[in-house]
Amino acid sequence: MGTINQLSTLIKISTIEKQSALSLHPELVNPIEYRKSGLSLNHIIGCPLDCAYCVRHIFDNFQMRKPQMLLPDADAVEYLISHSYFVPNQTPLQIFNRATDPFLREVKPHTFAVLEDLDARGLRNHVLVITRYQVTREDCARLNSLSSIKVTLLITYSGIADNRIEPISSAIAAKSLATAYKYADRYRVIFYWRPIIPGLNDSDEHIQRAKEISLCAHATVFTGLFYRDEIKKYYQSVGLPEPYTEIARRKILPSLTENRIVQAFSTGNASPLFRKTSCGVCYAHAVPDYNGHYGIREVCDICPPEQLTRCADVHRIPKLDEISSLAKGIGKAKNVKITQRSVILEGLNEQQRYFLQHAFAFQFHDVAKPHRIRRHGRAEIGWEHVDPNHF
Numbered sequence: 001m002g003t004i005n006q007l008s009t010l011i012k013i014s015t016i017e018k019q020s021a022l023s024l025h026p027e028l029v030n031p032i033e034y035r036k037s038g039l040s041l042n043h044i045i046g047c048p049l050d051c052a053y054c055v056r057h058i059f060d061n062f063q064m065r066k067p068q069m070l071l072p073d074a075d076a077v078e079y080l081i082s083h084s085y086f087v088p089n090q091t092p093l094q095i096f097n098r099a100t101d102p103f104l105r106e107v108k109p110h111t112f113a114v115l116e117d118l119d120a121r122g123l124r125n126h127v128l129v130i131t132r133y134q135v136t137r138e139d140c141a142r143l144n145s146l147s148s149i150k151v152t153l154l155i156t157y158s159g160i161a162d163n164r165i166e167p168i169s170s171a172i173a174a175k176s177l178a179t180a181y182k183y184a185d186r187y188r189v190i191f192y193w194r195p196i197i198p199g200l201n202d203s204d205e206h207i208q209r210a211k212e213i214s215l216c217a218h219a220t221v222f223t224g225l226f227y228r229d230e231i232k233k234y235y236q237s238v239g240l241p242e243p244y245t246e247i248a249r250r251k252i253l254p255s256l257t258e259n260r261i262v263q264a265f266s267t268g269n270a271s272p273l274f275r276k277t278s279c280g281v282c283y284a285h286a287v288p289d290y291n292g293h294y295g296i297r298e299v300c301d302i303c304p305p306e307q308l309t310r311c312a313d314v315h316r317i318p319k320l321d322e323i324s325s326l327a328k329g330i331g332k333a334k335n336v337k338i339t340q341r342s343v344i345l346e347g348l349n350e351q352q353r354y355f356l357q358h359a360f361a362f363q364f365h366d367v368a369k370p371h372r373i374r375r376h377g378r379a380e381i382g383w384e385h386v387d388p389n390h391f
């Protein structure tokens with residue numbers, strides 16, 4: 001309720017139907033959320049694609065299959081660029097990556113309206129657009145016409161054949177990748193290989209097929225599954241085989257699966273492989289990683305040499321007075337400890353930490369949610385046997 005009133009005051013929302021908005025999860029009503037890959041704008045919610053593992057379960061929104069608009073595009077862009085966390089030409093942005101797909105027929109005009117509005121302002125921020133839907137040659141031409149923002153199209157592909165888990169065929173994503181890559185000029189294309197689930201889509205054949213598909217992208221980013229309580233309950237309610245017996249706060253990708261993929265991509269033809277979204281995006285644009293993963297040295301052991309040099313050249317450990325000065329504008333950071341790998345602190349929430357992380361291009365972690373060596377920020381499931389103090 002408070003969020004809706006606050007937004008109404010701030011941006012004079014005229015199109016939110018308050019009655020329906022009130023029944024939404026508060027996090028969905030707020031169209032802006034700071035996520036690790038960027039400040040995320042989500043003023044359209046609802047998706048008919050029905051992936052069983054969708055994060056919309058977490059917002060109790062899985063039943064909303066028809067995309068609905070919370071506010072007009074122009075207002076949404078104004079809200080985004082006047083947000084206290086937005087820094088022109090610096091803050092990475094994401095469009096419609098939480099509760100819909102930006103290339104659905106009903107959503108696509110709004111995706112382009114937002115991109116073109118940001119571009120017309122001469123902004124040079126990264127903008128990430130994630131889809132698993134159809135990308136046409138005409139879409140590519142329109143993306144190529146953007147002259148200022150750094151657009152990355154991340155095309156989600158899993159290779160999962162069980163249509164109870166993923167009703168939309170992975171062939172659509174594979175075709176979109178081929179089209180997007182063929183016509184890419186001003187924008188870049190990532191083969192976003194996810195969610196990789198042991199026993200479901202990680203066979204040698206799946207990995208070989210992924211290598212082939214990866215050749216239609218400037219880079220490949222691979223990752224696992226978010227398996228939260230709400231998603232587990234959904235799997236149980238519809239009788240789907242559960243991918244894991246446990247849930248986890250972070251994405252799950254067991255070390256054995258990761259090792260097989262890294263090994264497979266190290267030989268033969270494939271596009272460069274990355275564990276982290278921002279690393280793949282930045283490599284594709286030939287710029288250093290904006291999340292500062294370079295401090296977490298083991299993340300970089302699969303990175304191409306030219307990209308290692310780019311990141312090494314700008315990597316700098318922030319000083320305490322710089323951190324204190326910026327942090328006091330957003331919250332109350334306590335017990336700040338600076339290491340070679342990251343800044344570890346208390347008192348700031350995830351979104352506040354991402355603001356600092358992108359400002360300094362250095363990792364900021366909460367003391368209560370430790371990042372252990374060689375885990376690559378993933379859940380413990382499948383990594384229990386890896387000695388956390390051993391490189």
Ligand code: SF4
Pocket residue numbers: 276278279280282283288289292293294295299300301303304307308309311312
């Ligand atoms: S050098 Fe490291 S931080 Fe930079 S893009 Fe590569 S993996 Fe990421």
